[in-house]
Amino acid sequence: MHAVAIESHQFGENVDLxxxxxxxxxxxxxxxxxxDVSVSNDMELDVFDTLSPSYLAxxxxxxxxxxxxxxxxxxxxxxxxxxxxxxxxxxxxPRDRRILESSRFCVDTQRLADTSTGGLxxxxxxxxxxxxxxxxxxxxxxxxxxxxxxxxRILRRAGWPLQRxxxxxxxxxxxxLAGYLHCNDSAFSALCRQADISSPVLGIPMESEQA
Amino acid sequence: xxxxxxxxxxxxxxxxxAEEVSGFERVATRVAEQLGFRWFAYLDVASGKPxxxxxxxxxxxxxxxxxDYQRLDPVIxxxxxxxxxxxxxxxxxxxxxxxxxxxxxxxxxxFGIKAGLTVPIRGGFGRTVAFTLAVDERSRSIEHPGQDLLxxxxxxxxxxxxxxxxxxxxxxxxxxxxxxTQRERQCLAWSAQGKTMTDIAVLVGISSRTVSFHLExxxxxxxxxxxxxxxxxxxxxGLLS
Numbered sequence: 001m002h003a004v005a006i007e008s009h010q011f012g013e014n015v016d017l018x019x020x021x022x023x024x025x026x027x028x029x030x031x032x033x034x035x036d037v038s039v040s041n042d043m044e045l046d047v048f049d050t051l052s053p054s055y056l057a058x059x060x061x062x063x064x065x066x067x068x069x070x071x072x073x074x075x076x077x078x079x080x081x082x083x084x085x086x087x088x089x090x091x092x093x094p095r096d097r098r099i100l101e102s103s104r105f106c107v108d109t110q111r112l113a114d115t116s117t118g119g120l121x122x123x124x125x126x127x128x129x130x131x132x133x134x135x136x137x138x139x140x141x142x143x144x145x146x147x148x149x150x151x152x153r154i155l156r157r158a159g160w161p162l163q164r165x166x167x168x169x170x171x172x173x174x175x176x177l178a179g180y181l182h183c184n185d186s187a188f189s190a191l192c193r194q195a196d197i198s199s200p201v202l203g204i205p206m207e208s209e210q211a
Numbered sequence: 212x213x214x215x216x217x218x219x220x221x222x223x224x225x226x227x228x229a230e231e232v233s234g235f236e237r238v239a240t241r242v243a244e245q246l247g248f249r250w251f252a253y254l255d256v257a258s259g260k261p262x263x264x265x266x267x268x269x270x271x272x273x274x275x276x277x278x279d280y281q282r283l284d285p286v287i288x289x290x291x292x293x294x295x296x297x298x299x300x301x302x303x304x305x306x307x308x309x310x311x312x313x314x315x316x317x318x319x320x321x322f323g324i325k326a327g328l329t330v331p332i333r334g335g336f337g338r339t340v341a342f343t344l345a346v347d348e349r350s351r352s353i354e355h356p357g358q359d360l361l362x363x364x365x366x367x368x369x370x371x372x373x374x375x376x377x378x379x380x381x382x383x384x385x386x387x388x389x390x391x392t393q394r395e396r397q398c399l400a401w402s403a404q405g406k407t408m409t410d411i412a413v414l415v416g417i418s419s420r421t422v423s424f425h426l427e428x429x430x431x432x433x434x435x436x437x438x439x440x441x442x443x444x445x446x447x448x449g450l451l452s
Binding site: 013 | 366
């Protein structure tokens with residue numbers, strides 16, 4: 001299991017990886033959570049994927065995508081500011097070069113539930129650790145995100161607590177909220193320890209098979 | 212031909228800079244040809260009149276719009292039903308086609324359109340969009356395309372749709388207040404005042420065909436299904452003030 005970061009200029013050489021990521025997102029967000037997202041074939045993709053996002057992904061040794069998250073600068077359009085502004089409850093939308101917005105965080109619970117060795121939490125911790133390492137790498141200080149209370153609990157238990165912007169509100173079938181995740185050295189060490197990995201967490205994306 | 216992955220990369224770069232419908236059309240036309248196809252077509256089956264962006268012969272798309280062919284078009288009907296990329300118009304006769312559908316394909320063939328691959332996309336709220344790459348008699352065969360190629364086509368279709376939706380949804384419009392030309396704004400503004408095409412033609416001093424052309428362009432740009440909706444959308448976005 002390892003983590004990678006894919007920047008928009010690397011999309012062409014990572015078609016397989018992107019496809020698998022969009023496929024996982026479809027299974028999670030469309031099929032399981034039943035969000036009204038646009039899907040095609042077996043993939044999910046939305047307008048925010050067109051804004052040159054960066055993606056972080058956790059891959060299995062067989063190069064399956066086990067989890068992924070999308071990161072966008074808050075200086076452009078954001079899900080929190082443009083779609084879920086009600087979750088700000090009047091607070092101003094952070095627009096800062098050093099704050100990124102994460103969205104579409106997901107882990108392949110189905111595939112990982114079968115592995116007996118705590119694979120699910122390991123992939124989750126690894127993806128969290130990758131997010132902190134990415135903040136450091138880009139000299140950013142925080143992530144702002146729209147999430148739900150279930151995920152907030154997972155983050156707290158993992159030792160990387162969410163700083164709430166406003167209290168949770170019902171949204172669809174969940175209690176949604178917006179909050180900050182700060183670049184935090186002790187959280188990073190705790191996550192690495194729990195995921196049994198060492199820094200640097202992020203490797204280079206997979207090389208093209210036919211190269 | 213360059214590797215499909217390389218073409219996808221170029222496409223992804225180019226689609227970023229596409230501003231108006233003509234820009235999207237240019238980018239998709241280019242990638243379709245580079246992938247060995249003759250044409251591309253993007254058809255958004257919203258309520259009422261579908262919006263078509265394509266490199267098909269204009270005489271064909273005009274005819275298609277005029278006769279509401281999306282109701283008959285077996286490709287669109289299949290795209291509304293199915294979730295996976297499919298091919299159509301191959302050599303094997305389609306025994307399930309009825310007479311009207313066969314007639315439709317025969318007519319498409321008179322414009323040179325022979326076969327194609329179509330990617331169905333479900334927008335939110337039950338909307339169907341079909342992205343097609345098509346070939347003519349002279350194109351190389353598209354039977355048995357490789358998995359690589361299919362994945363790339365799938366992504367191209369989805370990126371095209373997502374970028375166009377982003378433009379229309381206004382996410383990117385803040386950087387682009389000049390989405391409408393001056394003429395388009397002028398025609399829409401008169402239309403908002405309740406003037407007919409003939410009135411506008413007189414008021415602006417152009418032919419009513421040209422008025423219709425500008426209004427139609429504005430409609431496509433704003434992703435509206437009628438001129439009335441287009442006027443409402445332009446007012447909502449503050450484009451006519």
